Amino acid sequence: MGSDLRNATGAQVRSACRSGALTGPTPGLALGFVHANLVILPRDWAFDFLLFCQRNPKPCPVLDVTEPGDPEAKIVAPGSDLRTDLPAYRVWKNGELVEEPTDVTRYWRDDLVSFAIGCSFTFENALLDAGVPVRHIEQNVNVPMYRTNIPCKPAGRFSGPLVVSMRPLTSAQAVKATQVCSRFPRAHGAPVHFGAPAAIGVQNIDKPDFGDAVEIRAGEVPVFWACGVTPQAAVMQAKPPFAITHKPGHMFLTDLKDTDLEGE
Secondary structure, eight states: OTGGGTTOOHHHHHHHHHHTSOOSOOTTSSTTEEEEEEEEEEHHHHHHHHHHHHHOTTTOOEEEEOOTTOOOOTTTSTTOOTTTSSSOEEEEETTEEEEOOSOOGGGOOTTEEEEEEEOTHHHHHHHHHTTOOOHHHHTTSOOOEEEEEEEOOOBTTBOOEEEEEEEEEOHHHHHHHHHHHTTOGGGTOSOSEESOGGGGTOOOTTSOSBSOOOOOOTTOEEEEEEOTTHHHHHHHHHOOSOEEEEOTTOOEEEEEEGGGGTTO
16 A cells, blocks of 8 residues: 555545555655644643644644534645544553544544644655655664653643654765755755764664654764654653553654745
8 A cells, every 4th residue: 555655646645545445554655745743732722832832843743723613634634634634643641642543533522622743754755855865764664763851842731852764874874964954954964963863862863852863874974854753752841641642653644745845
């Protein structure tokens, strides 16, 4: 199914999720369309979370916010249903992960507010076009993601560490990647750290906290980007009574094109 969706539209990927045909990670799917992270919270927690995103725009660039109880991301994906249109979700209660379903319709409530947040998968097509390799796509695995020792700016009840994604590159490729990704500030923008994983609290590069390990070849260094899994770390720390997020790497595909986010 994944290979069939490489050149699909965002709407076609959403349809595959809704039917249950797609339940795996989305890197490399719907090339040219914007991927988004998802956070769903009760209305009385939504303002604190919006403030957390506003204070931490690098890992949490907001693309869309729904009205309470409305499962449609009207701005970025008209006609979508956030209860069914992702490959896999995470359901949280009091900060504890309780389930990873492929459909959250039975959990839906009238007070839930959904946030679509920019994702680094958005700029990967631009990297490939520029001749910069993307190892997790090459190896057909999920991107590796790590909790760091870099604190986010707290807001209301939310705080927590920056989570980063990693792509191994040579020095020359890292320079080109920085130039390319700087065009996409609403998809996490330029990298936040190069090499020396321990300097940001990553003790074992071969054991990511989320996603899958990838090969780092001779002459390459790990290059780290701010990651939209950061809100999940904040949810784990804030412990709201209820929350839904995407399963890391299993993103919401929007109708926006990558070029729509350039320079914003």
